[in-house]
Amino acid sequence: MEIENLWLEIKCKHVKADTGKLNVRKLRNSNNPVLKLRNSIEFNTWFGIASILGCIYLTFQFTSIYIYSLMLILIIQSGYFTWRLYQSKLEFEKLSQNWNQSIIQALQIQIKLFKKTIQLLELRSMVFMPLGYLAGSMMIYDKNAISQDNPVINFSVIKSAIILALITMPILYFGLKWFHKISFGKYIEETEDTLIEWEDFSDDN
Amino acid sequence: MTDSEFIGLINSNQATINYLLNLYVQDKIEKEDLKQEIIYQAWKGKDKFLQKSSFNTWLYKVSLYTILTFKRKNEKFIKVNLEIADSNNNSEELTNDNAEQLYQYIRGLNPLNKTIITMHLDGFTNQEIAEFIGVKANNLKVKLHRIKENIKLNLK
Known part of the structure; x- marks a missing residue:
């Protein structure tokens, strides 16, 4: 029997057995890496917006020029990364809707986008978190200093906060890199293998 | 295309989605994930369906595109030997x-x-x-x- 006829027969059997009302279940924690990354982008974008608003609010609560400067740096870096993450979100959306694009092209773009976004998240955490608690420690000191009628800034406190921030930066960066490797590493590796196989086919023949 | 028209079309063509998912995905949870993703993507892009082909053909391509770009891993399906047993006469x-x-x-x-x-x-x-x-x-x-x-x- 011809393959086509056999296929038609088995396809009819499978399709017939599979009709009925549409049943879509609400998913809570999807394990799909693409969906996980999409959720992470979403969360980080909103977190970035909240950080900017928080920093603007705090700017009006303190008088120290150092805190102003730090807040300004935090607002700029949050704004930059939030904007970049939002761009990634749009690129992912465009990719998943661009059905006229070939699968090889889609996979190439997806891998690039995946790596770029992950790197963005790592850099953002590396810069934001230490700056955040540097600002926090300065604010705590500033409040205390004002109440004690002392000079606003004690440089030894700032120095130790900066040293702590510098030590934490690589820890955060490599920690998040490790976390991303566990979450997305296998998916990236497998997608790259698939892509190589597909690209080889387009080159070989 | 209105939402109710779209739901109607998806309802009558969902066998295509399931057929492709069964071919490409083994894991039940991943199948559910991908089914929702396909329907979500199709719903978001429903205005891109220009009726040049049938809805079923359009949905087939959307489903396959989504499966191939979202699929988590290259699952190892059991390889089947197509040799038929000679003893079977029916x-x-x-x-x-x-x-x-x-x-x-x-x-x-x-x-x-x-x-x-x-x-x-x-x-x-x-x-x-x-x-x-x-x-x-x-x-x-x-x-x-x-x-x-x-x-x-x-x-x-």
Whole structure:
């Protein structure tokens, strides 16, 4: 029997057995890496917006020029990364809707986008978190200093906060890199293998 | 297209989504994930359906595109040997058995070969398959020929 006829027969059997009302279940924690990354982008974008608003609010609560400067740096870096993450979100959306694009092209773009976004998240955490608690420690000191009628800034406190921030930066960066490797590493590796196989086919023949 | 029209069309064509998911995905949870993703993507892009082809063909391409770009891992389906037992004399049973084995064999192919052969068997032209994958139609013809030869060889 011809393959086509056999296929038609088995396809009819499978399709017939599979009709009925549409049943879509609400998913809570999807394990799909693409969906996980999409959720992470979403969360980080909103977190970035909240950080900017928080920093603007705090700017009006303190008088120290150092805190102003730090807040300004935090607002700029949050704004930059939030904007970049939002761009990634749009690129992912465009990719998943661009059905006229070939699968090889889609996979190439997806891998690039995946790596770029992950790197963005790592850099953002590396810069934001230490700056955040540097600002926090300065604010705590500033409040205390004002109440004690002392000079606003004690440089030894700032120095130790900066040293702590510098030590934490690589820890955060490599920690998040490790976390991303566990979450997305296998998916990236497998997608790259698939892509190589597909690209080889387009080159070989 | 209104939302209710879209839901109606998805309802009557969801067998296509399930058929492709069964071919490409083994894991139940991943199937659910991908089914929702396909419906979500199709709903978001429903205005891109220009009625140049049937809704079913459009949904087929959307589903396959989503599966191939979202799928988590290259699952190892059990490879099936298509040789038929000589002792089986009932022709109808033989055909059913053959068809099921062919299905399982195709399910066990790698995503590239599976995409080529299923799209071909589902009525897409070589040009359409080549454009979908991103290769030249002539290259695809050669590959398709090889896959079919392999299947025939195993069916004999």
